[in-house]
Structure formats: C-alpha cells, structure tokens
Amino acid sequence: MTTQTQQGPSVGRSSLGRRRPHRAWSVAAVTFVTIIGAAAFASLPGLLIEPLHDDFGWSRGTIGFAVSVNLALYGVTAPFAAALMDRFGIRRVVALALVVIAVGSLLTVWMSAAWQLVLYWGVLVGLGSGAMALAFAATVTNRWFVARRGLVTGLLTAAGASGQLIFLPLLAWIVEEHQWRPAAVTVAIAAVSVVPFVWLFLRDHPADAGVAPYGAVEFVAKPAPVSGAARRAVTVLLKATRTGPFWLLAGTFAICGASTNGLVKTHFVPAAHDHGMPVPAAASLLAVIGVFDIVGTVASGWFTDRFEARRLLAGYYALRGISLLFLPVLLAPSVHPPMVFFVVFYGLDWVATVPPTIALCREHYGEDSAIVFGWVLASHQVGAAVVAFLGGLARDVFGAYDVVWYAAGALCAVAALMSLVIRRGALVSR
Structure with a gap:
C-alpha cells in the first residue's frame, strides 16, 4: 500500500521510495521483543502447582485461587492500562508494569502463607501483567499502523507464544533441578531486564518520530x-x-480464556504429571504448543486481513472444542504420536482468535477499540480465572481433570455459535 504524507516533518521519511523500512516496523519489533521478555511470568503458574502443594501442603484449589486472582486482575487492568497509555504514554506505563511484576515475583521467594501467594503473585503480578496484556499490542497497532493491522496483530500476539517457547523449558528445568524459588527469581530478572530496552527504544506515537502511521495517506x-x-x-x-x-x-x-490460559496453560502440566509424565516433558509439550501458536497466530492475522472475522472465529472455536474432547484419552506417561498431533493442532488454534476479535472491535468501536478490546480481554481473563480455580477444585474433588476437559470442549462449541451471530460492523481498514 502506498504511504504518502503531507508536507512537514514527515516528508520523504515515510515515502514508498525510501530504502529504510518504515519506523512503525521497528516499533513493532521492540514491542515484540518486550512481550517475549515479559512472557516469563505467564509461563510459571502451571509449574508451581505441584511444588507449592508439596512444600506448603496447600490444596490445588488454594493455589488455583491465587492463579485465578492473577488472571482476573490481568484482564480487569487491561482497559485501564490502555486508557493510561493515552494519558501518560506507552513507554512509561509498560516500564512501570515490568517493575511491579519483578517485585511481585521476587517477594514470593520469602512467602510462608497462602495469602502471601495471593497478594504477591495474584495481585502484584496480576496488576503488572495487565498493563502488558494484548491491549498493549492493540494500542501499538492502532497508533502505528493503518495497513497490515491484522498481520501485525498476529505477530505481536505470537510474541507471547515465543516467550513461552523460550521460558517454559528453562523454568521447568529450574523447578525440577533447583526447586521453585530460583524460577521465581528468574521471572523477576527477566522482567527487569526488559525495562531499559523499553525506555530507550519504544516510542509512543508516529509523530514522535516525525512520520505518518504505516499505510496512512497523511501525517x-x-x-x-x-x-x-x-x-x-x-x-x-x-x-x-x-x-x-x-x-x-x-x-x-x-x-x-477458559479453554487456554485457565485450563491448558495452568493445568496441562499437573494433569500430564498425574498420568506419569515427567514435568519437564509436559512443559516441553506446552512449549511446542507455543511454536505452532506462532504459526497459527501470524496466519490468523493474515487471514483476518482477507476474510470475514466472525467466520474465522467460529471455525477456530469449533476446532478447539473438538481437540479438547480428545485430550483425556491422549494423556499418558510418555509422549506418543497422537499427543504430538494434539499439540500441533491445538497450538495452531491457541490464540488465533485474537486478530479477528481485535478486528471486530475495530469494526464496531473505531477509536475506542483498544479500550473496548481491553474490556473484552477482561472477560477472557475472568473466564480463565474461573477455570483456573475450578480446574484445581475438580482435581481435588474427583482426583482427575477429565470432567474439566469435556466441559471446556462443550463451551467452545457454544462460542462457535455465538461468533456466527455477531453482525457485521462498519467497514474499517484493518
């Protein structure tokens, strides 16, 4: 798409003929790396359930409640974070959020009671991570891009999966070999190390760099x-x-959220361990889900630029529900081909729902779409929080996770039908 600007500071800088890539792509790259670095805190909860149960004797329901507080605050904070970015700038909000995450994760090293887990990991890390939520990616995309928004949304969403790929095996190894406290310290270090990168290289708006948004016809x-x-x-x-x-x-x-962060990300590792699979092996399968999540999410962004978003959503949810119905019979002490197929299939669908959901928010709510998506994301995290708690409770009551997998599969079928009911909004460039 031709990029053209009015006369002024942006003349020549964002023209199609110049050799350097548009500045928007470097900002997207910084955002991508930032989300990767911040992904460590999202990789740890599922690895903590068994160690904390063994160390403190806390029930899985209690630990699941702390995770649910984290997930709920992650979602509820997102729309306010999007509004705060409009007030104070993206850079300041994200840098402060990373510091809060680091403090919360580090404090868990000295905890001795369950309420401290709720406060440190649930509240502090939940609040910090909320500012690093997908509303962050939506805000960057809306400000810096007019063209290729679906593709960029897919790329930035995939950054979380890339971070999971990097940190899950590492954290699982640390937990297995050195217990959970060094893993919590690793999360704190990862969060703090991203702060200078954000402060030096992230920019709030294209005008700060003297350019028009990518694909815009004017400054x-x-x-x-x-x-x-x-x-x-x-x-x-x-x-x-x-x-x-x-x-x-x-x-x-x-x-x-219920079928991804709340269920699979939180309970897949302990569920696989229940069937005799070693924790590092189960964590590695989650990391492989992250590999194919990258492919699926980027492809979903590409599809969203070309096809009707509500139909894409319906297909994604239907396929996810089918895969979850098969999972209880696939769990085993070792990795086998059908489980590998599930991991690949489920990974392609993991957060493929994000680009079309953001696109539908943009179609219906225009300039307020980032904040609206923040509230939609809040519902995602509330769903995740409920299932994170109920999944642990179901394990305590029934001694297995099977009923939760089946219920999640049925819910995905409902989501597929709901997606088809969404009416078309005003046509907005995506």
Whole structure:
C-alpha cells in the first residue's frame, strides 16, 4: 500500500521510495521483543502447582485461587492500562508494569502463607501483567499502523507464544533441578531486564518520530494526553455494553480464556504429571504448543486481513472444542504420536482468535477499540480465572481433570455459535 504524507516533518521519511523500512516496523519489533521478555511470568503458574502443594501442603484449589486472582486482575487492568497509555504514554506505563511484576515475583521467594501467594503473585503480578496484556499490542497497532493491522496483530500476539517457547523449558528445568524459588527469581530478572530496552527504544506515537502511521495517506499529529483515564475506560465500557456485539465478543473471549490460559496453560502440566509424565516433558509439550501458536497466530492475522472475522472465529472455536474432547484419552506417561498431533493442532488454534476479535472491535468501536478490546480481554481473563480455580477444585474433588476437559470442549462449541451471530460492523481498514 502506498504511504504518502503531507508536507512537514514527515516528508520523504515515510515515502514508498525510501530504502529504510518504515519506523512503525521497528516499533513493532521492540514491542515484540518486550512481550517475549515479559512472557516469563505467564509461563510459571502451571509449574508451581505441584511444588507449592508439596512444600506448603496447600490444596490445588488454594493455589488455583491465587492463579485465578492473577488472571482476573490481568484482564480487569487491561482497559485501564490502555486508557493510561493515552494519558501518560506507552513507554512509561509498560516500564512501570515490568517493575511491579519483578517485585511481585521476587517477594514470593520469602512467602510462608497462602495469602502471601495471593497478594504477591495474584495481585502484584496480576496488576503488572495487565498493563502488558494484548491491549498493549492493540494500542501499538492502532497508533502505528493503518495497513497490515491484522498481520501485525498476529505477530505481536505470537510474541507471547515465543516467550513461552523460550521460558517454559528453562523454568521447568529450574523447578525440577533447583526447586521453585530460583524460577521465581528468574521471572523477576527477566522482567527487569526488559525495562531499559523499553525506555530507550519504544516510542509512543508516529509523530514522535516525525512520520505518518504505516499505510496512512497523511501525517497524524500526536493527540494531547487524555486526562481521566479511569473515567474514560468506564465510559467506553458503559457505551459498549449497550451494543450486542460487545456481549457476544466478551462471551466468546471468556470461553477462549477458559479453554487456554485457565485450563491448558495452568493445568496441562499437573494433569500430564498425574498420568506419569515427567514435568519437564509436559512443559516441553506446552512449549511446542507455543511454536505452532506462532504459526497459527501470524496466519490468523493474515487471514483476518482477507476474510470475514466472525467466520474465522467460529471455525477456530469449533476446532478447539473438538481437540479438547480428545485430550483425556491422549494423556499418558510418555509422549506418543497422537499427543504430538494434539499439540500441533491445538497450538495452531491457541490464540488465533485474537486478530479477528481485535478486528471486530475495530469494526464496531473505531477509536475506542483498544479500550473496548481491553474490556473484552477482561472477560477472557475472568473466564480463565474461573477455570483456573475450578480446574484445581475438580482435581481435588474427583482426583482427575477429565470432567474439566469435556466441559471446556462443550463451551467452545457454544462460542462457535455465538461468533456466527455477531453482525457485521462498519467497514474499517484493518
């Protein structure tokens, strides 16, 4: 797509003929690496359930509750973080969030009671990670890109999977060989190490670099800071709740969170361990899911630029539900070909739902789409939080996870039907 700007500071810098890539791609690259570095904290909860149960005697339901607080706050914080980025800038909000994550993770090393796990990992890490949520990726994409938004959304969403690929095997090895406390310290170090990178290289708006957004036909001045971030986030929510698409998107994304972060990311490793599989092997399978998640999410972004988003969502949820129904019979002491097939199949679908969901938010809610998506993401995390807790509770009550896998598969079928009901919005460049 031809990029053209008005006369001014951006003349010549974003023209199609220049040799250097548009500055938006370097900002996207910084965002990608930042999300990778921050992915360590998302990789650890599923690895902590058994060690914390063994060390402190806490029930899996209790540990699952702390994880559920983390997941819920991750979601609830996201829309306010998106509004805070409009007020104080992306760079400041993300840097502060990384510091909060590091502090919360480090404090868990000295905890001795379950309430401290809830406070440190649930509250502090949950609040910090909320600012690093997908609303961060949506904000960067909306500000810096007009063309290729679906592709960029897919790439930035895939960054979390890339981080999972890097950190899951490492953290699983640390937990297995050196217990869980060094793993928590590793998460803190990873979060802090990203802060200088964010502060030096991330930019809030294309105007800061004197260029137009990628694919824009004219230069866009940097808007004035928006005061009243909390009020704006709530106002946008109240406005969105008066529309049908919001409830359908929130409902489908709640099921998305329940069937991914809440269930598989939190409980797959202990469920596989119940069947005799070593923890490092189970964690490696999750990491492999991350490999194919990258492929699936980038492909989903490409598809979203070309096909109707609601139909893509329906297909993704239907396929995910089918795969989860087969999982209970696939778990075994060792890795075998059918399990590998599940990992590949499920990985391709893991967060493929994100690009079309963001696209639908953009179609229906325009300039408020990042904040609306933040609220939709909140529903994703509430769904994840509920299943993170109920999954641990089900394991305590029934001695197995089977009922949770089947229930999640049925919910995905419901999400597929809900996706098809979403009406088309105004056509907006994606």
